[in-house]
Amino acid sequence: MKKYMAIFLSLIIAVTCFAGLSVSAASDSVIGADDTAAKAGEDVTVSVKFNNEDGNATKALNTIYFKVSFDKSFLTLKSVNKKISLPSGYKNVFVDTGVTVANQKGFYVIGWNPETSATAGTYAPDLTLKAKDVLADFVFTIKQDAAAGTSSDVTVTELVAYNKDHTNADGLTVKNSKVGVACTTHDFSGGWAVTTIPGCTTKGEEQRSCSVCGFTETKDIPASGHSWGSWSIVTAATCEAKGQEQRVCENDATHIEKRDIAATGHKWGEWKVTTVPTAEAEGERSRVCENNQEHKESVILAKLNTEFKNEDESLTVIANEGTYVPADMTVEAEDITSSVNDTERAGYNKKIKSTHPNKEMAALYRISLLSQSKAADLNGGSYTATLTVPTLDGYTDIAAFAYDIEGKKLEDTICTISDGKVTINSSSAIAGVMFIGTNTNSGSESGVTEDGTSPKTGDEFMMSLALVLLMISAAGVVVTMRKKRA
Secondary structure, three states: HHHHHHHHOOOOOOOOOOOOOOOOOOOOOEEOOEEEEEEEOOOEEEEEEEEEOOOOOOOOOOEEEEEEEEOOOEEEEEEEEEEOOOOOOOOOEOOOOOOEEEEOOOOOEEOOOOHOOOOOOOOOOOOOEEEEOOOEEEEEEEEOOOOOEEEEEEEEEEEEEOEEEEOOOOOEEEEOOEEEOOOOOOOOOOOOOOOOOOOOOOEEEEEEOOOOOOOEEEEEEEOOOOOOOOEEEEOOOOOOEEEEEEEEEOOOOOOOOEEEEEOOOOOEEOOOEOOOOOOOOEEEEEEEOOOOOEEEEEEEEOOOOOEEEEOOOEEEEEEEEOOOOOOOOOOEEEEHHHOOOHHHHHHHHHHHHHHHHOOOOOOOEEEEEEEOEEEEEOOOOOEEEEOOOOOOEEEEEEEEEEEOOOOOEEEEEOEEEOEEEEEEEEEEOOEEEEEEEEOOOOOOOOOOOOHHHHHHHHHHHHHHHHHHHOOOOOOOOHHHHHEEEE
16 A cells, blocks of 8 residues: 655755755654755756654655655756666666656656565565765756746655565655745845854854845844953951952853962061070070961070180180070181271371371281171070280280271270270170270381371481481591691
């Protein structure tokens, strides 16, 4: 028993094709053609093919044939081309059963009847149709007088399909197509219309359609890009941990950009002694971070050791009460007299002479309190240093000034010398003592000139030479006088 199925299909114009309406019956598989279009007088191909709604079905058939009809006032059939490849065993394959192309009537396109094969009553193997298999191409010529924007149906009818046992094949339907006439020149007076709104990172789309034939053009709309708001802190940074901030796109609140905020680091306050060290026990000092009071740093203060001496014990340093010095502190006394140049010496002597006219600089010593080869941190304290007065050949009546080594200046107060030792008080890890005295080699009581410098050796030589010459002249006069008396 033959099964006849027919429905009207929609009009969809593709590429430069006529656009229309499409309708199909709900079924497993479809035999039909897509819509198409061309300009009046041009050829157009309608391909009848096997398809499925999900695009991946197959169908095993033993027999299939169908009829195609069209409007002869609109289209002229030019040719029919069978496209499907039939397996071996199909002996009776036919195209156009009794109706020629020339008379422009509907006809059966493809059919095969395996039971009339070489051996009567036997069946050929099944033909398996795959999705998008083209059964036949129909080439039409659109009539020259067809108006742009008009269309005509090409209809698949009288579909017959059998299974291998020659029972009716179920689940097949037909899809008709439309052939439309495209414009020579389209009318896009309606303008572009947005069909897909662009996103920040995704392009959009807009279309325009010909008001005559419905031809549609499509073009992309560039992505809009982000419109970022201001940065706001999500997690505040701490002394030791980085934070995070973010900004949100004003076009799309789901678009968020984040970045790290560097850790602030500690902001330490001043050191404070929290436990005073004694001779028997260590102490402690600490400081607190101003950013976070819970962050503290502590340092152990060594047991008190108030007295330090250099190697030859010419220098003794005693820390004053409340002074905390490093446990590894060492003290040194260094003679740096040779580092004083003539200009500096003249300046020192001039200042010394203003209060001690009979004295000049004899020696300069630097007192250093060191920890790990650097000036020791006395934590704001002070000390008393006692330095043995060195042997200063050529000088008598020795006295001493406290001296600021770094500032290169004498203190106004002269230090007291007792029992061959000079004592100074200082809060600087680098201090100095300048010894002054009367120069016994200068030939004068003061040993210095009026401008604060010693007499020059050349002047002394000339004075001695003049004295010798004077004595020789006097001796000559005496001898002459004696000769005359004789």
